Every structure is written in structure tokens, then in C-alpha cells.
Amino acid sequence: MSNFFRTVSTARRALLRTYGSRRRYATEATNLSDGSLKPSIYGQPLFQSHPHLLQPQDLTPGIPAEDYELRRRQLMNGLPDNSLVVCVAAPIKYMSGKIFYKYRQASDFWYLTGFEEPDSAIILEKTSSSRGYRMTIFCSGKDSAKEKWEGAKTSLQDAATIFRADDARPIDNFSSHLKSAMAAHTQVYVDVPHSHTRRGPRASSKSILKYLSPPSDARSEYDFIVDSLSSAKRKPLAPQVAKLRAIKSGAEQGVMRAAADISGRVHAKTMRFTRPGIPEAALAAHFEYLCALSGAQRMAYVPVVASGPNALIIHYTSNNHLVRQDEMVLIDAGCEYNGYASDITRTYPASGTFTPPQRELYAAVLAAQKELVALCTESADLSLHALHRLSCDYLRRELKQLGFELTGGDLESMLYPHFLSHPIGIDLHESSNFDRSQSLKAGMVVTIEPGIYVPPTANFPKHYHNIGIRIEDEVLVGKTHPTVLSVAAPKEIVDVEGACQGSLGLEAF
Ligand SMILES: [Mn+2]
Structure with missing residues (x-):
């Protein structure tokens, strides 16, 4: 046994002494010598079953159970007395018919629970206890016939113990509990979905049940319960959670750094993999493959791989040219x-060496980008709006030096038509409840992504026509210093050329 596994096993045994939950199922699953449990008895990776993915204190990889507790406590502390919070899991989404997509939990539900199963929900009731709230978790629980097809679900008892709920109930009981809990509270913080995946005449844009799957006969009851809430009593939950999500904890910063590190190194590898004649799709495939190989669960968004003038299309995702x-x-x-x-x-x-016009325009965007990154500090006291205005100033200055004669709104409408930045975290764009006029605070993570896209029109210098350049980093805002999380992706001209020109191959990955 390696030292690594011995350490893991020792820690795991200590944990099992404390919780002991695995022991109840010892006859059903195989205990492997590395400490893992195969097949698992849980609906998601946990330290008890997947010690190669989690540390003993983690509830989800990299995030301690204590972080989740703190999030809920902070949320409830910020709400008025006699408040109720209702948060539900994401639905399973379907590509076609019964063909489902890989499941992804709803972001706010995941932030508050770490629970990764569909068909689940929580109710948090603000109380005067020292914890400050009471938590009930609703989930599928054990169903051996269903688990034979879909894999394990966490038992009600384990859901309560491991996810620190006061009570765990079958999801089928959710509507009746919801009804009585709503009646007993003055404010109900709940989000009604904007869109849904259910099809057919029974689908209602107001139904909370759309978040749950598979459909059940209880649906009309959910509709009734949510509809019965007066608008004075119903409050949106998302803005309350967004305030907490805006500031990343130390553990979150660690996971975000790891995510950016994987993507950054893969950018460098993909530069190296590129050669003239290669399909854009091959570069996208290479990128996705290396991310998956590094442990990433999915892409955060559809990759843009835009060669030549395709780069002038900001969200070019066809990726089907050479x-x-x-x-x-x-x-x-x-x-x-x-x-x-x-x-x-x-x-x-693509060739590994910038042409003079490419180099000049790249250097212009890079100069602006670096100045903007340096301003991502609490002490600079700037909002995203202020930073965006500065990005326009800097890019205008750079372009004038390259001989652009800019009039009116040329820059904002044609050359640089998008916004500089967005907050990022569990969601790619954590912007919908983020105030762009608010000064940046330490612990926020934002992108800094200025770009220049030169259309082939006579008013711009001809040698820059059809060149599109964007340089985007993820920046962790500090009190007085920013930290670039995406540092593994080459950015300086010499580094980019060096990465492009290195030898081909995956062996160093
Ligand atoms: Mn972005």
C-alpha cells in the first residue's frame, strides 16, 4: 500500500468512527483496499466512497462541510425574523425524448447544500436557536428497483447526517410540507423558474414543480401552493444568495484557481497543438479532451474557436472552418x-509567429488588459462600469497610436462592442444579481477581457482588417493586489510564440 493510500485510509477510519454510516451497508458494497466503496451507496462522490476525490472534511471536492453550514447561516442571518427559504434542485434536462443530458445541479441549491441529486429540495426556517435556522432536506432516498437502473441515491438518514439537515423527508412529501411551512411564515424566499424543460400542455411557466423530475401527480398541488402565495409574501431568493456568492471563501478560491489552472494549461497545450490547415473543430476537441482528462466535469460554456475573420463574431461557436x-x-x-x-x-x-500587424494590435490589447487587471483591487475603489469606461479610454489611446482615426462611437459600436468584465464563480456569468455600479471588494472574482475586432471597412487601416483579438483573464480581487487565476495560459508575446512553437504532443501533460 502506498503512503498516499495509507494516509487516506487512516483519515477515513477516523471519520467512520465518527459517523459510521458506511458500516450499515457493509454487506452491500465492496470495500476496496484504497478505501473506496464500489459501487457507492451515495448519490454523489463523498469522502466515504471516493477518497481519491475528497478530503475528510470536504462535503464536495475542495469545499468543506463547514463552508456550506456558514453559507446557510449567513443567508438566514440576513433575512427578517419569521422567514422561510425554499430552494429546489435542477430538473433533468432532455436532448430528445428520454435521452437526458449529463446532470448539473442548480447553482443556488448546490451553493446552499452541496447536494447533487435531482428530485430534491430544502426548506430553511429562520429560528431563534443558536444555529439560527432549521433545515429540512427532501430527496429520493433508497429505492432498490430504481437504483438498479440509475445508480445509488443517498438514504434519507445519510442525507440528514452528512448534509447537516435537522430532518430528511421523501421528496413526495415536499408539497404538503411546503404548504404548511409557507402558511406559518411571514416571508417566503423562493425563486420561480424563468424557463423550463417540461413540454406539453400541462407545463406552466409558474410551476415550481418544473424543477423536479420525473413529473408526478403532485404537480397541480405545487402549482396551487406557489400560486397561493401573495406577492407581498413571496420574495426572490436569488438576490440574497448572490450577495453571498459574490465573495469567494478561501476554499472557493482554491477550487477556482484549480479550474483556471486546468483551463490555462490546456490553452497552452492547444496553442502547441495548432498548425495551419487544422480544423477549428479539432482544436475544440483537443481542448475539451484535455480538460476532461484533467478531471473537469464539463466545459463551462460552448468553446469559441475562431480562426481569422471568424474572430469578429464574438460568440462564434460553429467551429467548422480550417x-x-x-x-x-x-x-x-x-x-x-x-x-x-x-x-x-x-x-x-496559427504559424507560431505574429505578423507585424498582428503583433501591433495584440500588443495594444495586451497593454490595456494589463493596466485594467492592475486596477482590480478594493483600494482602487472602482466598479465594473468604471473599469469598462477606462477600458474604452485605454483602447482608444492604443488604437490612435496605431493610426486609427476614430470618430463618434466607432470604438464601442464596431471595434469593441462588448462589456469588459463579468463576475464568475459557480456560474460563468454571475451577473444577473450583481451591481455593476458597486465598487469591487476583496474576494470577488471577475474576468478582464478587452478586445479589438477590426471589420474590413475603409475607415480603418487596411493591414488590420479582419483581425479579432481578445485577451481574457480571471482576476481575484485583493485589498491592494489582484491575483490572476488564469496565469497558466501564456499571454506575453514571447510566451505565446514560445507555446505555439514547442514540440507537439501530450507526453508532458
Ligand atoms: Mn468571459
Whole structure:
């Protein structure tokens, strides 16, 4: 047995002495010498079953159970007395018919629970106890016939113990509990979905049940319960959770750094893999493959692999052209790792060497980008809006030096038509409840992504026509210093060329 496994086993035995939950199922699953449990008896990886993925204190990889407890406590502390919080799991989404997509938990539900199963929900009731709230978790629980097909679900008892709920109930009881809990509270914080995946005449845009699957006869009851809430009593939950999610804990910063590190290294590898004539799709495939190989669960968004003038399309995702010798390739891609998104853009020459116009324009965007990164501090006291205005100033200055004669809104409407930044975390764009006029605070993570896209029109210098460049980093805001999380992706001209020109191959990965 290696030292690594011995350490893990020792820690695991200590944990089992404390919780002991595995022992109840010892006859049903195989105990492997590395400490893992195969097949698992839980609905998601836990230290008890997957010691190669989690540390003893983790509830989800990289995030301690204590973090989840703190999140719920902070949420409930911030709400008025006699408040109720209702948060439900994401539905299973379908590509076609019964063909489902790989499941991804709803972001706020995951942030508050760490529970990864569909068909689950929580009710949090604010109380005067020292904990400050009472938590009831609803989930599928054990059903051996169903688990034979779909894999294990966490038992009600384990859901309560491991996820620190006061009570665990079958999801089938959710509607009746919800009804009585809502009646007993003054404010109910709950989100009604904006869109849904259920099809057919019974689908209602107001139904909370849309978040649950499979459909059940209780649906009309959920509709009734949520509809029965007066608008004065019903409050949106998402803005309350967004306030907490905006500031990343130390553990979250660690996971985000790991996610950015995977994506950054894969950007470098993909630069090296690129050669004239290669399909954009091959670069996308290479990127996704290396992310998956590094442990990422999925891409955080559909990758943009845009060669030459395709880069002028900001969200170009067709990725179906060939890369030509004289072109640059713009890749905007990042993985999702252990629940956190990464988002990095790099632009590099297909040949491995920038042409003079490519180099000049790249240097212009890079100069602005670095100045903006340096301003991502609490002490700079700038909002995203203020940073965006500065990005326009800096890019205008750079372009004038390159001979652009800019009039009116040329920059904002044609050359740089998108916003500089967005907050990032569990979601790629954590923007919907984020105030862009608010000064950045330490612990926030934002992207800094200025770009220049030169259309082939006579008012712009001809040698820059059809060049699109964006350079995007993820920046952790500090009190007085920013930290670039995406540092593994080459950005300086010499580093980009060096990465492009290195030898081909995966052996060093
Ligand atoms: Mn972005």
C-alpha cells in the first residue's frame, strides 16, 4: 500500500468512527483496499466512497462541510425574523425524448447544500436557536428497483447526517410540507423558474414543480401552493444568495484557481497543438479532451474557436472552418471543475509567429488588459462600469497610436462592442444579481477581457482588417493586489510564440 493510500485510509477510519454510516451497508458494497466503496451507496462522490476525490472534511471536492453550514447561516442571518427559504434542485434536462443530458445541479441549491441529486429540495426556517435556522432536506432516498437502473441515491438518514439537515423527508412529501411551512411564515424566499424543460400542455411557466423530475401527480398541488402565495409574501431568493456568492471563501478560491489552472494549461497545450490547415473543430476537441482528462466535469460554456475573420463574431461557436497559415486563432474556452467555472480567452498566430500587424494590435490589447487587471483591487475603489469606461479610454489611446482615426462611437459600436468584465464563480456569468455600479471588494472574482475586432471597412487601416483579438483573464480581487487565476495560459508575446512553437504532443501533460 502506498503512503498516499495509507494516509487516506487512516483519515477515513477516523471519520467512520465518527459517523459510521458506511458500516450499515457493509454487506452491500465492496470495500476496496484504497478505501473506496464500489459501487457507492451515495448519490454523489463523498469522502466515504471516493477518497481519491475528497478530503475528510470536504462535503464536495475542495469545499468543506463547514463552508456550506456558514453559507446557510449567513443567508438566514440576513433575512427578517419569521422567514422561510425554499430552494429546489435542477430538473433533468432532455436532448430528445428520454435521452437526458449529463446532470448539473442548480447553482443556488448546490451553493446552499452541496447536494447533487435531482428530485430534491430544502426548506430553511429562520429560528431563534443558536444555529439560527432549521433545515429540512427532501430527496429520493433508497429505492432498490430504481437504483438498479440509475445508480445509488443517498438514504434519507445519510442525507440528514452528512448534509447537516435537522430532518430528511421523501421528496413526495415536499408539497404538503411546503404548504404548511409557507402558511406559518411571514416571508417566503423562493425563486420561480424563468424557463423550463417540461413540454406539453400541462407545463406552466409558474410551476415550481418544473424543477423536479420525473413529473408526478403532485404537480397541480405545487402549482396551487406557489400560486397561493401573495406577492407581498413571496420574495426572490436569488438576490440574497448572490450577495453571498459574490465573495469567494478561501476554499472557493482554491477550487477556482484549480479550474483556471486546468483551463490555462490546456490553452497552452492547444496553442502547441495548432498548425495551419487544422480544423477549428479539432482544436475544440483537443481542448475539451484535455480538460476532461484533467478531471473537469464539463466545459463551462460552448468553446469559441475562431480562426481569422471568424474572430469578429464574438460568440462564434460553429467551429467548422480550417485554420489558415496567415491567421490568428481566438479561443475562448474554459472548463467547469468541482462546481466552479473558468473563462479564459487567448489569441495566437496559427504559424507560431505574429505578423507585424498582428503583433501591433495584440500588443495594444495586451497593454490595456494589463493596466485594467492592475486596477482590480478594493483600494482602487472602482466598479465594473468604471473599469469598462477606462477600458474604452485605454483602447482608444492604443488604437490612435496605431493610426486609427476614430470618430463618434466607432470604438464601442464596431471595434469593441462588448462589456469588459463579468463576475464568475459557480456560474460563468454571475451577473444577473450583481451591481455593476458597486465598487469591487476583496474576494470577488471577475474576468478582464478587452478586445479589438477590426471589420474590413475603409475607415480603418487596411493591414488590420479582419483581425479579432481578445485577451481574457480571471482576476481575484485583493485589498491592494489582484491575483490572476488564469496565469497558466501564456499571454506575453514571447510566451505565446514560445507555446505555439514547442514540440507537439501530450507526453508532458
Ligand atoms: Mn468571459
